[in-house]
Amino acid sequence: NAGVMQNPRHLVRRRGQEARLRCSPMKGHSHVYWYRQLPEEGLKFMVYLQKENIIDESGMPKERFSAEFPKEGPSILRIQQVVRGDSAAYFCASSPGTSRTDTQYFGPGTRLTVL
Amino acid sequence: GESVGLHLPTLSVQEGDNSIINCAYSNSASDYFIWYKQESGKGPQFIIDIRSNMDKRQGQRVTVLLNKTVKHLSLQIAATQPGDSAVYFCAENPQYNAGNMLTFGGGTRLMVKP
Numbered sequence: 001n002a003g004v005m006q007n008p009r010h011l012v013r014r015r016g017q018e019a020r021l022r023c024s025p026m027k028g029h030s031h032v033y034w035y036r037q038l039p040e041e042g043l044k045f046m047v048y049l050q051k052e053n054i055i056d057e058s059g060m061p062k063e064r065f066s067a068e069f070p071k072e073g074p075s076i077l078r079i080q081q082v083v084r085g086d087s088a089a090y091f092c093a094s095s096p097g098t099s100r101t102d103t104q105y106f107g108p109g110t111r112l113t114v115l
Numbered sequence: 116g117e118s119v120g121l122h123l124p125t126l127s128v129q130e131g132d133n134s135i136i137n138c139a140y141s142n143s144a145s146d147y148f149i150w151y152k153q154e155s156g157k158g159p160q161f162i163i164d165i166r167s168n169m170d171k172r173q174g175q176r177v178t179v180l181l182n183k184t185v186k187h188l189s190l191q192i193a194a195t196q197p198g199d200s201a202v203y204f205c206a207e208n209p210q211y212n213a214g215n216m217l218t219f220g221g222g223t224r225l226m227v228k229p
Contacts, residue, residue: 004158033216040123042204042219043159056216091158095215101147101166101208104217106158 002027004094004107005074012113013082021077021110025094032075033093033104034060034067043091049075082114123202125224134192136223138205141186145207149217150179150190154201162190162203192225200227 005024013019025032030051035043045059049069060067064082069075079086089111093104128134140148146167151159165172165179165188172179178191188205202224206217 006158031215035217035219040222042221043206043217045216045218048216059216093158099215101164102215103149103161103164104215105161106151108156108158 004029004092004105006090006092006107006110008110009108010111010113012115014115015083016081019079019082019086019112021079021090021092021112022074023077023092023094023107024074025092026096026105029094029096029105031095031097031102032069033095034075034077035091035093037089037091037109046077079112082112084114087112087114123222123224125226127226127228128195130195130197130227130229132195134190134195134199134225134227136190136192136203136225138188138190138220138223139186140188140205140207140220142207142209142218143183143186144209145218147208148179148181148188149206149208150177150188151204151206151219152199152201153204153222159204195225195227197227197229200225 007022032049034046037043047060047067048056064080066078089109091109093106095102095104149164150162153159163174163179176193180189202222204222205220
């Protein structure tokens with residue numbers, strides 16, 4: 001049973017370019033969470049999605065960042081016009097249900113470097 | 116404010132010894148806590164969780180203790196092994212969360228000496 005999958009694992013972009021990060025949740029999971037991690041820090045929540053719905057985006061910057069989880073296919077975190085401060089590791093997690101105590105399982109992350 | 120660029124606190128233990136990693140939380144509304152282990156270059160891996168109606172929960176070689184009075188959480192690892200070397204994060208899910216987002220602590224780096 002495959003775990004949470006993320007790709008690419010490493011992404012290099014120049015300032016002003018767009019970054020697209022993909023996340024495929026565990027089989028049977030319909031809830032996806034995106035977190036950002038700066039070096040030597042804990043993870044910071046960005047957005048929580050269910051299929052075709054954004055449930056909570058309170059942790060996501062209002063500009064340049066967007067997320068989606070379509071009916072078919074992976075969840076996408078999109079960063080437009082990247083800046084150096086966007087360099088970080090971006091982790092996706094998934095859970096099976098709506099219970100607050102459902103375990104979130106994390107993917108390996110995408111490490112974004114903005115030159 | 117956020118603590119940016121600070122080095123993680125480090126706990127160094129001898130292989131075979133017990134390790135205790137501590138976490139303080141500030142939100143008295145939190146009622147669900149999780150410990151994650153993160154190895155270099157990997158995503159966080161679930162270790163153990165505990166609800167606020169419990170004081171202690173045991174897993175395989177790990178025990179989590181919760182002291183709600185002083186808002187303190189600890190992770191005990193018995194007979195620490197080199198494979199336990201990683202950064203350990205506590206995370207909480209406050210009751211008022213409309214969603215299920217986790218709030219992570221700053222992390223502790225565990226180094227196991229052979």
